[in-house]
Amino acid sequence: MGWTFNPLYNLIILQVIWAIGISMIILGLLVFLPYRLLLAIGLLIVFGHNLLDYESISSGLKGGALPDLLYFANFSPHALDPEHFVFIVYSFVPWTGLMIVGYCFGKVFSPNVDPLRRKKWLWQAGLGLIVLFLVLRLINQYGDPVPWSAQPRGPVFTFLSFININKYPPSLAFISLTIGIGMLMLSWLEHMNNRITSFFRIFGRVPMLYYILHFYVIHGLLVILFFIQGFTSKDIVTDQNPFLFKPPGIGVNLLGVYVVWIIVVLILYPICKKYDRYKTLNAGKKWWLSYL
Numbered sequence: 001m002g003w004t005f006n007p008l009y010n011l012i013i014l015q016v017i018w019a020i021g022i023s024m025i026i027l028g029l030l031v032f033l034p035y036r037l038l039l040a041i042g043l044l045i046v047f048g049h050n051l052l053d054y055e056s057i058s059s060g061l062k063g064g065a066l067p068d069l070l071y072f073a074n075f076s077p078h079a080l081d082p083e084h085f086v087f088i089v090y091s092f093v094p095w096t097g098l099m100i101v102g103y104c105f106g107k108v109f110s111p112n113v114d115p116l117r118r119k120k121w122l123w124q125a126g127l128g129l130i131v132l133f134l135v136l137r138l139i140n141q142y143g144d145p146v147p148w149s150a151q152p153r154g155p156v157f158t159f160l161s162f163i164n165i166n167k168y169p170p171s172l173a174f175i176s177l178t179i180g181i182g183m184l185m186l187s188w189l190e191h192m193n194n195r196i197t198s199f200f201r202i203f204g205r206v207p208m209l210y211y212i213l214h215f216y217v218i219h220g221l222l223v224i225l226f227f228i229q230g231f232t233s234k235d236i237v238t239d240q241n242p243f244l245f246k247p248p249g250i251g252v253n254l255l256g257v258y259v260v261w262i263i264v265v266l267i268l269y270p271i272c273k274k275y276d277r278y279k280t281l282n283a284g285k286k287w288w289l290s291y292l
Helices: 016-030 035-053 065-072 093-109 115-139 155-162 172-189 195-205 207-228 254-281 287-291
Strands: 011-014 076-081 084-088
Touching: 016 093, 035 065, 035 093, 035 172, 065 076, 065 084, 065 093, 093 115, 093 172, 115 172, 195 207, 195 254, 207 254
Parallel strands: 011 084
Antiparallel strands: 076 084
């Protein structure tokens, strides 16, 4: 609903929150396994899922909703009936593997772990993952379904080809680079505490609330832009487009996108801050707070 503003639900989008949700369910069934076995399962998925990119292995597996749900989705539409569609953006298996590894890695943040040792581990793991990314891309044979190539327009575009890695589903190269950078940032920010980090920490403490609300705020701003740019009620619904208030020609330039992004963050900050305080004061008293 937040994506489309379409109360008829002509389009159901299975995107990141769906992948996280089903991964949580699967993880909930697996947490009773021995720690090392659980970690091995997660690592096997993360490091091995790109084998399915090879046609000799995946031949006969592709096609249909179930394979797309598991691994092969690439913004894949599937009809429920002539007027209702499911749009699979995120296949969940690679994300499930990453969530399992992340759950196991959570031990690093146990209270009995020395912060200096944790900072060192994070730094080493982050560098190791970035080195893995570079090795994978230099070999150019495994870890991402789209090999990079030298571009005729020069080294800048060759570099862009090099870092043009697959997120749908997340390739090993994508995971290595993004998680590697994330670990380096965690190591760097371990003991940093100032007004800037305090500002952003609020969003990290209530991520689900921010995630849900930001769709409605952005689409609400789109409705305002809709009328500012001269569109009328007859343009709310357009042919072949399940997104309401999104006729051809509406939009802003890249600078406008950044301005909207900042506005959305500033709008939601006081809401998130107030909810974080409510969540802190009622921790352990209201079970549903842990889910939002």
